[in-house]
Amino acid sequence: MDRIDRAVNDLREMDELASGDSPVHHFSALAKLTVTVVYILTAVSFSPYDASGLLMMVFYPLMIFQITGIPFRTYLYKMRFVLPLVLFVGLFNPLFDRRVMLVLGGLKITGGMISMFTLMIKGMFCLSASFLLAATVRIDDLCAALRKIHMPDMIVTLLLLTYRYVSVLLDEASIMNEAYHLRAPGQKGIHVSAWGSFFGQLLLRSFDRAQELYESMRLRGYRGEFPYARAEKEKGRDFLYAAGWILFFVLCRYVNIPVLLGRLFVR
């Protein structure tokens, strides 16, 4: 399958994941958005040397992966371009911070090593939380939730229409790419000499298509504000869901649970 087709499929697959039917999918978008934001803020706020405390935060993504049935490899696959960047972030820490913090079986663990590990883990956690939000909340519901917290309409509409426009652009690119390769057999990618006309045409075609889509929206009553689903009001279970997780995150942040558990066994 071509790269562009894969990108289109990736995008559509996220829509399909978000329309799932697991218990997590049934909680309100606002509850899940709140949990995700608090999770990310909590994970980021951990000290660079508090690797053991941070590890407990893995419980949230693990639980959500488990309950929703979203395969972990789907996450790894979709994040394949971003994950290496996240892992790269703390790579130089061991060079700068060489204070020995711990000795494990004769192996000296420096502060740089720990902070590198912590940074990587933080990045992984934040990415997984964002992915899980996108995989359990449809973009329309997410936008509706953003409107509920009074995010300006223009920003939310921009977010939504950009998301929709990306698939229009990719669709057109896919059609043009197919047409190109049918007349350029055996050629890898698009030849440099055709880049100008290819991208120019792509822009014009996607403009045309976007124009038709826009007309179709206007004819069906669109007047600048997207008609988000009139989501039901948050129910008790949504508050419980959000409160439960937030409580857990706060607990993880202020109580080092692994150390506490360790003390039960080691005196």
Add this chain to the structure above:
Amino acid sequence: MIEVKNVSYSYDSGNEVLHDISFTAGKGERIGLIGANGAGKSTLMKAMLGLIPFSGAIRLFGTEVRKDTLSEIRSRTGYVLQNSDHQMFMPKVYDDMMFAPRNYGLSEEETEQRIDRVLKQLNIEDLKYRYNHKISGGEKKMASIAVILVMEPELIIMDEPTASLDPRNRRKVINAVNSLDAGRIITSHDLDMIRETCDRVILLNEGRIEADGKAPEILSDKELLERCGLELPLSMQ
């Protein structure tokens, strides 16, 4: 219900696409708008829906098509685009059917009832929760008709509804169109379909009305059709 009076439209380059078009139509009339490529069919339909500026006057349901009346006119008119991919922009058929009612402030319960009724009428209940990108061209065309029917329009405008469809899906669309009570304007090069779905035909040629009359008369006039770049319907050849 439709009153088109001296409507003209030119591109910025000065190229005139519609020239002094006038006609009227009563409630529930079934009109086929035919003509060769570039005759001005799509432009006329866009003008009727206020999508392009024009000179002259168009009144739909007694209301003049103006910027401040577009919302009312569009809520009573359904437009099926030629390319369903350009019409359906939401992930699922259901989401697309919800779009207009939500814009016009219909209650969710009322909309749900309408959706079920329309899907049943078109016999496509199975498409309700399907993804737009996972349904066939024929299914997508039926879904795009369902999308506009949910607003219970008084006038339905269709641009080439049977283009690119195989015979079975073409038949389904024709049956679906014939099951509708609302007035309709259909543009198409599929003259056999026009013959089956419309009582009256308006023939456009180079932006002018060349003929306006009963469908059987115009569609059997070989000389007239050929002069305007068309041919007799296949069933009459």
